[in-house]
Amino acid sequence: MSDADITQTEYIPPKVWQWDTSSGGRFANINRPISGATHEKDLPVGKHPLQLYSLGTPNGVKVTVMLEELLELGHIGAEYDAWLINIGEGDQFGSGFVEINPNSKIPALVDRSQPEPLRVFESASILFYLAEKFGAFLPSQIKARTECISWTMWLMGSAPYLGGGFGHFYAYAPAKMEYPINRFAMEAKRQLHVLDTHLGAHEYLAGDQYTIADMATWPWYGAMAKGLLYDAADFLAVHEYENVKRWADQIGARPAAQRGRRVNRTWGDEAQQVRERHAASDFET
Numbered sequence: 001m002s003d004a005d006i007t008q009t010e011y012i013p014p015k016v017w018q019w020d021t022s023s024g025g026r027f028a029n030i031n032r033p034i035s036g037a038t039h040e041k042d043l044p045v046g047k048h049p050l051q052l053y054s055l056g057t058p059n060g061v062k063v064t065v066m067l068e069e070l071l072e073l074g075h076i077g078a079e080y081d082a083w084l085i086n087i088g089e090g091d092q093f094g095s096g097f098v099e100i101n102p103n104s105k106i107p108a109l110v111d112r113s114q115p116e117p118l119r120v121f122e123s124a125s126i127l128f129y130l131a132e133k134f135g136a137f138l139p140s141q142i143k144a145r146t147e148c149i150s151w152t153m154w155l156m157g158s159a160p161y162l163g164g165g166f167g168h169f170y171a172y173a174p175a176k177m178e179y180p181i182n183r184f185a186m187e188a189k190r191q192l193h194v195l196d197t198h199l200g201a202h203e204y205l206a207g208d209q210y211t212i213a214d215m216a217t218w219p220w221y222g223a224m225a226k227g228l229l230y231d232a233a234d235f236l237a238v239h240e241y242e243n244v245k246r247w248a249d250q251i252g253a254r255p256a257a258q259r260g261r262r263v264n265r266t267w268g269d270e271a272q273q274v275r276e277r278h279a280a281s282d283f284e285t
Contacts, residue, residue, distance in 0.1 A: 026172040030090050035102060041094030045112075046081030046278055053083050053097060054107035056265035058163070058219035058229075059123045063107045064277070065215045065260030066130055066137065071280070072256040075134045077113065082263045082277040124156050127212040137212045148206040151213035154194075159220045161187045162229075171230040185236060188224070192241045195221055199243040203250075214251055219261070222248030259283055 019033050045051055050067070054060035070078035085091045085106050092104040101108040101121035109120040109129070120129045131138035139145045166184035169177060195217070198205070205213040220229075225244040227233030238245075251257050262274045262283065274282050 025168075025174050027088075030087060030093075035098075035104065036093075037095040037098040038090060038093040039095070041091070041096055043094070043096035043100070043110075044081075044083055046083075048079040048081050048278075049077060049111065049113035050080035051083070051110040051112060052080050052107060053085050053100070053109075054264045055085050055087055056261070056263060057106065058159070058223065059105075060107045060264055061219035061261050062123045062216050063109065063126050063130075064263040065218070065257050066127055066212060068256035068260040068263075069215070069254070070130065070134050070136060073134075073136060075136065078130070078134060080277070082274075084264050084266070084276050086266070124152055124212075124216060127152065127216060131212050137210070137215070139206060139209055139211060144206050144209055144211075148209075148211040148213045151205040152216050155213070155217045155220065158191050162191065162220055162224065166232075167230045170232055170235070189236055192221060192225065192236070192238070192244060195247075196241040196243045199247045204247070210251075214247075215257075218248060218251045218257070222251060226252075 021028070025031075043051075043053060052063060052067070054063065056064075064082060067078050067080050067082075085097060087106060091097060092101075092106060097108065098104055100110055100119040103121065105121075107121075107123055107126060109126050111118045111120065111129075111133075120126050128138070139148055161184060166181070166188040169180040169184060173180075195205075202208070204210050205217060221244060223229050224232075224236070225238050225241045225248050227238055233239075259274075262272050263277045264275065265273045266275055267273075276282070
């Protein structure tokens, strides 16, 4: 079935759903209803304690920003190798990657400073792990700490509606469909309004401290408010969210955030791409 054959006629679900590999869409070639490896492929290992396997999507950027912020603070133990996982080519289904993330999603981290290599998967889990390992960007005071955790969990529950919901149907689906686009556009704008209202009264998400909650949220909603996702700035009227834009600009001006956004990036301005990062000097080329 070609994209042109897909219409917006009423869909009647079958009694038992079956995987139709011809359903189309930008990611049809890598989406499947089963887990596990599709091929044997070992992961490379560099010289640093932390080995990151990722791609410069919003979920990947969360972690590279965190690592660059830690290095900016002088935590030399946060030196890392960032290896490219090309999800468009199915690298996430290689046996080595599946071993460190059975969910086959980027990013995934291996900490080789431990007695035995320790895997950490899911982007928020990696942020919490690094924050606790280095004692940074996760407040110790109970109120701020709780706010930080709450907003980080808010992001993890909300971003799928922005990416897998609005972004998918607006930008990647094989045909434009009114109901899902309207449904997820409404939710995306509601979430932006939640952030905009909160940031109207707070400098950062957890209060007056820059934390992992900001690092987790900035690549998604900061980029959305700046018109950098899905070519949807006009459609979602992102100019309305002045407080989110203020916050996004504030984080975007940080040198570590600027570096982190470039790591494992394979699209856009070539000068802003650092496909793999193994040393600070990689940002100079």
